[in-house]
Amino acid sequence: MEAHIRFHNLTVRYGAKPALRDISLEIPRRRILGIIGPANAGKTTLLKCINRTIDFVPSASVGGRVEVDGQDVFRIRNVYRLRRRIGMVFPLPVGLPLSVYENVAYAPRRAGVRDRAELDELVEKCLRQAMLWDEVKDRLDLLGTKLSGGQQQRLTLARALSHRPEILCLDEFSIAIDPVTTMKIEDILRELKNEMTIVLVTNLVQQARRLADRTAFVSDSRLIEVDETETIFTRPANRLTERYVNGDFG
Amino acid sequence: MEDSRRERDGAEGGAGQADSAPWLCRFLGPAESMVAGVVVRLCGYSAILFVFAILFFVLREAAPMLFGGMDLVEFISSPDWRPSSEVRPQYGILALLVGTLSVTGLAMALAVPLGLGAAVYISEFCTGKVKETLKIVIELLAAIPSVVWGFISYMVLAPLIVDLTGAPVGVNLLNGGAVLALMSVPIIVSVGEDALKAVPDSYREAALSLGASRWEVVYRVLFPAAKNGLLAAVLLGVGRAIGETMAVLMATGHAVQIPRGLLDPICTLTATIAAELGETVYGGPHYRMLFVIGLVLFTITFFVNLIADIVVKGIRNGQRA
Numbered sequence: 001m002e003a004h005i006r007f008h009n010l011t012v013r014y015g016a017k018p019a020l021r022d023i024s025l026e027i028p029r030r031r032i033l034g035i036i037g038p039a040n041a042g043k044t045t046l047l048k049c050i051n052r053t054i055d056f057v058p059s060a061s062v063g064g065r066v067e068v069d070g071q072d073v074f075r076i077r078n079v080y081r082l083r084r085r086i087g088m089v090f091p092l093p094v095g096l097p098l099s100v101y102e103n104v105a106y107a108p109r110r111a112g113v114r115d116r117a118e119l120d121e122l123v124e125k126c127l128r129q130a131m132l133w134d135e136v137k138d139r140l141d142l143l144g145t146k147l148s149g150g151q152q153q154r155l156t157l158a159r160a161l162s163h164r165p166e167i168l169c170l171d172e173f174s175i176a177i178d179p180v181t182t183m184k185i186e187d188i189l190r191e192l193k194n195e196m197t198i199v200l201v202t203n204l205v206q207q208a209r210r211l212a213d214r215t216a217f218v219s220d221s222r223l224i225e226v227d228e229t230e231t232i233f234t235r236p237a238n239r240l241t242e243r244y245v246n247g248d249f250g
Numbered sequence: 251m252e253d254s255r256r257e258r259d260g261a262e263g264g265a266g267q268a269d270s271a272p273w274l275c276r277f278l279g280p281a282e283s284m285v286a287g288v289v290v291r292l293c294g295y296s297a298i299l300f301v302f303a304i305l306f307f308v309l310r311e312a313a314p315m316l317f318g319g320m321d322l323v324e325f326i327s328s329p330d331w332r333p334s335s336e337v338r339p340q341y342g343i344l345a346l347l348v349g350t351l352s353v354t355g356l357a358m359a360l361a362v363p364l365g366l367g368a369a370v371y372i373s374e375f376c377t378g379k380v381k382e383t384l385k386i387v388i389e390l391l392a393a394i395p396s397v398v399w400g401f402i403s404y405m406v407l408a409p410l411i412v413d414l415t416g417a418p419v420g421v422n423l424l425n426g427g428a429v430l431a432l433m434s435v436p437i438i439v440s441v442g443e444d445a446l447k448a449v450p451d452s453y454r455e456a457a458l459s460l461g462a463s464r465w466e467v468v469y470r471v472l473f474p475a476a477k478n479g480l481l482a483a484v485l486l487g488v489g490r491a492i493g494e495t496m497a498v499l500m501a502t503g504h505a506v507q508i509p510r511g512l513l514d515p516i517c518t519l520t521a522t523i524a525a526e527l528g529e530t531v532y533g534g535p536h537y538r539m540l541f542v543i544g545l546v547l548f549t550i551t552f553f554v555n556l557i558a559d560i561v562v563k564g565i566r567n568g569q570r571a
Contacts, residue, residue: 053455058378066564094450097475107460108461159460163461
């Protein structure tokens with residue numbers, strides 16, 4: 001299977017503290033890769049390396065390579081173009097201080113979409129995909145930050161989808177969302193993987209089991225193992241993985 | 251330890267006081283915390299007391315002229331301020347008012363872009379030693395006494411203006427505006443930088459992840475998110491410029507006239523009070539008119555604050571519309 005994203009011996013330090021040690025990992029195209037592991041294992045850092053928002057952590061130093069479509073992201077000149085290919089959803093909802101509509105229309109506008117009807121259609125589609133449309137369709141002018149936490153979280157999902165990314169990175173997207181809506185979004189993610197590669201960082205191991213084609217287990221800044229999700233959950237190679245997925249530690 | 255403290259608070263009815271001063275209650279018993287609550291409340295109310303006391307005393311001195319004895323039309327519309335004329339003293343503040351407004355306006359035109367630009371640079375684009383150094387230097391600038399700024403305007407800026415423009419005198423509107431701008435910039439920078447710093451990093455990350463450039467992050471995300479704080483920064487700068495006395499007295503030439511250009515000497519409301527109060531007869535019309543000017547200044551600052559309040563509220567509500 002063709003790899004969309006490839007980590008080669010990736011090492012990241014925050015000052016003297018290692019955040020990722022020698023990670024080598026392939027993420028296949030149009031599949032969902034689940035990344036599980038205890039807090040502070042380096043899961044979020046891994047995502048930050050894909051879209052290079054790690055650049056904005058002043059103390060971070062990076063070794064090794066991250067390739068997207070065979071291209072080393074740390075050598076890319078136009079990092080903004082790279083980021084536009086990647087949708088990112090953060091664990092805490094971040095409505096930008098713009099209206100609901102503008103939050104979603106921001107990236108398409110930047111990409112040069114000017115036609116109002118086309119924007120309207122796109123915004124509606126993304127909000128529907130994020131299961132938010134019905135709740136906000138009458139108040140698209142409301143400031144994004146005034147929505148409830150769960151709504152803001154879905155707004156960030158809609159925003160991440162708005163620039164039709166090739167890669168969608170989800171960092172604990174369901175943390176502020178009720179279980180019913182979470183299930184609906186999970187259904188949509190299963191559909192979306194026909195169009196894009198999805199990297200799903202999650203603390204809910206069962207969510208990884210439900211959604212991911214492959215699952216990687218990260219602990220203490222090391223990649224412990226990565227395999228087909230079914231294998232990770234039934235016959236993991238590493239005892240640590242087994243204990244984690246069974247809820248014995250973490 | 252933790253438990254016993256909690257029990258004491260709960261058992262002795264400390265919970266009621268905890269509403270007004272929860273932080274203090276952690277360290278104090280219920281009786282002390284009640285006293286502390288009263289003390290901080292008095293501190294809070296004292297601000298209102300001071301404002302009204304100041305208004306009262308200024309009004310008391312101004313009243314005999316304000317309610318009879320002064321020509322209100324002349325006061326507002328005449329540019330002639332001739333309080334010590336033997337023939338007929340005239341008390342028109344139009345020139346002084348124009349002087350204050352023009353010098354403040356010029357100062358803000360220079361200081362707002364410079365101050366906000368510096369705030370953005372310090373908050374968003376510079377790191378480490380440069381950032382620390384800049385912050386310290388700017389705080390130092392804010393601490394320079396206004397009379398020293400007056401010196402600088404008189405000894406450095408004035409000759410420079412004469413050399414560069416060929417103006418007959420170097421102490422004028424331009425000089426005053428420049429000095430006031432330099433005095434307001436540190437305030438705008440430090441308050442503005444705090445406002446930008448208060449915007450959560452997650453906003454920056456979110457916008458950057460959407461492919462925004464760092465400059466786009468500044469004007470599409472940080473400015474809207476921090477606009478109340480930035481507005482406060484600008485208005486504090488305006489307040490400083492309007493109220494400043496010593497430096498403008500030394501920098502503007504103190505000539506009562508409506509300026510026709512940047513190089514005309516002017517006179518401001520504040521400088522007039524400072525320069526003339528010592529020479530007046532206590533209780534005389536000139537003395538009382540200076541207090542009326544004080545009231546005018548009071549009113550101006552009141553309206554600046556009121557407008558700021560309305561604008562800030564308007565921004566907040568406008569976000570819903």
